[in-house]
Amino acid sequence: MALLxxxxxxxxxxxxxxxxxxxxxxxTIVFIVLVVVLFSFTFDxxxxxxxxxxxxxxxxxxxxAASLMLQPCFLREQLNDTLSALRMASxxxxxIFLAKLAANTMFLLFTELLMLPVFAVLYNVPVWHVLPSLAxxxxxxxxxxxxAGTAVAAISAQARMRELLLPLLLLPLLTPVLxxxxxxxxxxxxxxxxxxxxxxxxxxxxxxxxxxxLWLFGEFLLEE
Amino acid sequence: xxxxxxxxxxxxMLGWAAYASFFVAPTENTMGVxxxxxxxxxxxxxxAFCAFLTTFVANLLYVFRRQxxxxxxxxxxxxxxxxxxxxxLITGPIWAHPVWGIWWxxxxxxxxxxxxxxxxxxxxxxxxxxxxxxxxxxASAVYGIFAFLDxxxxxxxxxxxxxxxPQPVLMGGPGTGLDPQMKIVLLYSFIALLSLMIFLVxxxxxxxALRGEADALRREAEAA
Amino acid sequence: xxxxxxxxxxYMVGWGVFLLYQLTVSRRLTSLRDEIEQLRISLKxxx
Numbered sequence: 133m134a135l136l137x138x139x140x141x142x143x144x145x146x147x148x149x150x151x152x153x154x155x156x157x158x159x160t161i162v163f164i165v166l167v168v169v170l171f172s173f174t175f176d177x178x179x180x181x182x183x184x185x186x187x188x189x190x191x192x193x194x195x196x197a198a199s200l201m202l203q204p205c206f207l208r209e210q211l212n213d214t215l216s217a218l219r220m221a222s223x224x225x226x227x228i229f230l231a232k233l234a235a236n237t238m239f240l241l242f243t244e245l246l247m248l249p250v251f252a253v254l255y256n257v258p259v260w261h262v263l264p265s266l267a268x269x270x271x272x273x274x275x276x277x278x279x280a281g282t283a284v285a286a287i288s289a290q291a292r293m294r295e296l297l298l299p300l301l302l303l304p305l306l307t308p309v310l311x312x313x314x315x316x317x318x319x320x321x322x323x324x325x326x327x328x329x330x331x332x333x334x335x336x337x338x339x340x341x342x343x344x345x346l347w348l349f350g351e352f353l354l355e356e
Numbered sequence: 357x358x359x360x361x362x363x364x365x366x367x368x369m370l371g372w373a374a375y376a377s378f379f380v381a382p383t384e385n386t387m388g389v390x391x392x393x394x395x396x397x398x399x400x401x402x403x404a405f406c407a408f409l410t411t412f413v414a415n416l417l418y419v420f421r422r423q424x425x426x427x428x429x430x431x432x433x434x435x436x437x438x439x440x441x442x443x444x445l446i447t448g449p450i451w452a453h454p455v456w457g458i459w460w461x462x463x464x465x466x467x468x469x470x471x472x473x474x475x476x477x478x479x480x481x482x483x484x485x486x487x488x489x490x491x492x493x494x495a496s497a498v499y500g501i502f503a504f505l506d507x508x509x510x511x512x513x514x515x516x517x518x519x520x521x522p523q524p525v526l527m528g529g530p531g532t533g534l535d536p537q538m539k540i541v542l543l544y545s546f547i548a549l550l551s552l553m554i555f556l557v558x559x560x561x562x563x564x565a566l567r568g569e570a571d572a573l574r575r576e577a578e579a580a
Numbered sequence: 581x582x583x584x585x586x587x588x589x590x591y592m593v594g595w596g597v598f599l600l601y602q603l604t605v606s607r608r609l610t611s612l613r614d615e616i617e618q619l620r621i622s623l624k625x626x627x
Binding site: 370374377378388389390393397400435436439443446447451453454556559562563566567570573574576577 | 582583584586587589590591593594595597598601602605606608609612613615616619620622623626
């Protein structure tokens with residue numbers, strides 16, 4: 133499939149660009165740690181309180197971090213004038229989105245997984261016993277964040293005040309993801325851990341809807 | 357001339373709907389007189405949704421046909437829809453305070469409406485930040501499409517979330533045994549508010565169309 | 581009729597929002613129409 137091949141090539145490019153400087157991942161990790169630490173000043177992080185507020189705080193931190201992480205997504209291309217080269221390199225513009233989306237999801241997921249032990253230690257919430265299910269929830273949520281995020285990054289790249297605009301456009305869109313991910317995470321961190329497949333299913337539906345919308349309408353965002 | 361007749365009719369309908377809300381509709385058993393806000397609050401929400409549906413269709417039509425009038429219709433309907441949502445969000449607390457003693461409750465419908473408000477405020481903000489009219493129309497159309505696709509997901513997630521963490525419900529829900537007399541007054545209100553919406557959208561559309569003409573004339577004057 | 585004032589307030593606010601919106605739109609409309617007239621006149625003078 134030509135689409136997968138082009139996507140794979142572009143995906144490699146995204147990876148290599150990031151691995152060369154590693155600035156995106158490092159700044160995102162530092163930011164998430166900062167947010168998590170700052171949150172701990174706003175309430176008393178006993179074990180019960182942490183389990184009540186922890187999941188929401190965690191996902192808020194992920195959302196804010198993603199809003200920052202997604203900034204260079206299309207701005208980098210604009211600054212270096214590589215967008216037209218990308219468009220020429222790939223006959224299907226969806227490949228460009230798919231590649232960026234996959235790369236962003238991977239980076240976000242990586243920072244989230246790195247963040248988990250920090251969260252577990254700082255807030256006294258054990259996570260090791262539910263790690264596989266938690267990873268599934270993180271994956272489903274992160275895909276949602278990045279699908280909407282990559283589209284919004286392409287949209288805001290065309291406007292003024294794009295750094296402020298991206299979170300402004302993205303965060304209202306992601307309220308369903310925030311709710312579903314927080315509920316699913318909270319259920320896993322409860323005394324009797326339970327994998328809420330209804331919320332995970334909902335996240336999957338969100339991911340599918342936005343992925344389809346990106347497939348149908350993304351190319352118009354890359355028009356000259 | 358026709359416009360003035362229409363305006364007059366709209367004012368008449370609104371007057372009649374208000375009269376019916378105060379004097380024709382029977383008083384509700386549990387809440388008393390305060391419940392009459394319902395005849396403004398509920399239809400405004402439905403009319404707002406109609407407006408946003410119009411924006412969605414106009415967005416789609418712009419993306420595929422690229423005719424300016426769809427962009428004009430989209431922004432007009434979005435602005436008017438936002439006005440109606442604002443009315444919903446203001447009448448809600450005015451209703452809640454005498455009944456519950458609190459101004460705001462994160463009631464499922466009110467919360468969803470708030471997110472809807474945020475989404476379309478972002479849509480309008482995006483438009484003010486892109487200068488080029490074609491880019492603006494296209495980028496905002498795609499965002500508008502994403503925003504509208506998000507609406508059912510927002511509703512569902514908030515409703516599921518609320519069933520797990522119940523809060524006081526603001527209106528006993530539609531069709532929770534509405535007196536037939538009440539249903540008629542509700543219909544009057546809806547028709548009156550819908551006609552007002554059509555009137556306001558047409559005004560706003562005319563403004564947008566004239567803007568295009570003024571821009572063209574200005575450019576011509578500069579060239580001369 | 582203890583909460584009647586709240587109901588009045590709600591209707592006043594509601595209609596207020598719509599009226600305000602209509603006023604802003606019509607004001608912009610008239611100023612735009614004037615501007616277009618001016619532009620047309622000045623363009624005709626150029627010719």
